[in-house]
Amino acid sequence: MLQPYACLPDASRGRLFPESISTFRTPFQRDRDRIIHSSAFRRLKHKTQVFVEHEGDYYRTRLTHTIEVAQVARTIASALGLNTDLAEAVALAHDLGHPPFGHTGEDALALLMEPYGGFDHNAQALRIVTKLERHYAGFDGLNLTWETLEGIAKHNGPVEAPWNYALAEVNALWDLELGTNASAEAQVAAVADDCAYNHHDLHDGLRAGLFTEDDLCELPIIGDCFEQVDRMHPGIDPMRRRHEALRRVFGVMVEDVIAVAQNRLTSLCPQTVDDIRAMEGPIIRFSKPVYQNLKAIKLFLFQRMYRAPSVVVERQRVTKMVNALFPLFLEQPDLLPQDWQTDVATAKAKGNEGKTELARVVLDYVAGMTDRFAIQEYHRLVAPEA
Structure with a gap:
């Protein structure tokens, strides 16, 4: 039974291109399935979070991260009486726009695209699901559905103008009401993202040897979880101890979100999904104490993992690759594959706007690369001797 403020599939605002209703699936289930079957989703398996793909098979990729986010989103949405299919669809799509090399690649492309309208991975995800996936006969x-597009655009909160060009293009076709909150389902996907990466970055950082369990025991939440495991399972194998403790950290985050949301929903009594959109801030969020504790954990991860010397060296290496490939393709667009040449020709035909349009075509191509393909292209086109 869904709550009155949940997104009901029968009340969806529909699709930009009308389609007949599926016999066996709701519109949001259909969205979820299309995302899973997209080319961009498959490429996530070779795009990384923090560590570049070749550094190890055990580290999270964008795909494993996305699956974890979707699982958490379904759990939270189900506990709150929300539409689990919509929450899952937004979660599965939330990282489709990420370029190779994680946030390092995004930072590099954002600087390169400053003269041409900028780059933002959320806006790029919208561009992918509205334009760049070209498999269906009746549309790009x-x-x-409108609700899934809204969730991709606004799951992190209202988006203030001026908007990235990719977001502006989609919003011009279909008003996503960017100044309001997203649905509760999309907010769930955003918080699930926080829970997932806080949890798995601790795992990955330990595996990489960037810090130890003793270091983590000095942090809020985590220290208590290790103490619980030691008390209940004295002498446990170290790897099992690590997993048990971090599993409990995960549980603390998810349970806190559910409890806070239940209290706020009971207190505020929203009656429709539009009541959720019109609220001052998000209805789905951590409690203040847990939020403050997570800030301490994130600061630790920033200092000891994201800016660890070995990670910084790798960031510099892959930034050099992106900084070489983008201008190369911009100056020599004939190097793009044949199936991209129609877009190149269309951009060139726009006269004075052609340079900007061409840069956006090149961005679409480079941002779509996996880590391994970007490395291969760099060595093929720029530094074959390396």
Whole structure:
């Protein structure tokens, strides 16, 4: 039974290109399935979070991260009486726009694209699902429902103008009401993202040897979880101890979100999804104490993991690759594959706007690369001797 403020599939605002209703699936289930079957989703398996793919098979990729986010989103949405299919669809799509090399690649492309309208991975995800996926006979993109597009655009909160060009293009076609909150389902996907990466970055950082369990025991929440495991399972194998403790950290975050949301929903009594959108801030969030504790954990991860000397060296190496490939393709667009040449020709035909349009075509190509393909292209086109 869904709550009155949940997104009901029968009340969806529909799709940009009208389609007949599926016999066996709701519109949001159909969105979820289209995302899973997209080319951009498959490429996530070779795009990384923090560590570049070749550094180890055990580290999270964008795909494993996305699956974890979707699982958490379904759990939270189900506990709150929300539409689990919509929450899952937004979670599965939330990282489709990420370029190779994680946030390092995004930072590099954002600087390169400053003269041409900028780069933002959320806006790029919208561009992918509305334009760049070209498999269906009747339309470009995946023709997702309004609610899923809204969730991709606003799951982190209202988006203030001026908007990235990719977001502006989609919003011009279909008003996503960017100044309001997203649905509760999309907010769930955003918090699930926080829970997932806080949890797995601790795992990955330990595996990489960037810090130890003793270091983590000095942090809020985590220290208590290790104490619980030691008390209940004295002498446990170290790897099992690590997993048990971090599993409990995960549980603390998820349970806190559910409890806070239940209290706020009971107190505020929203009656429709539009009541959720019109609220001052998000309805789905951590409690203040847990939020403050997570800030301490994130600061630790920033200092000891994201800016660890070995990670910084790798960031510099892959930034050099992106900084070489983007201008190379911009100056020599004939190097792009044949199936991209129609877009190149269209951009060139726009006269004075052609340079900007061409830069956006090149961005679409480079941002779509996996880590391994970007490395291969760099060595093929720029530094074959390396």
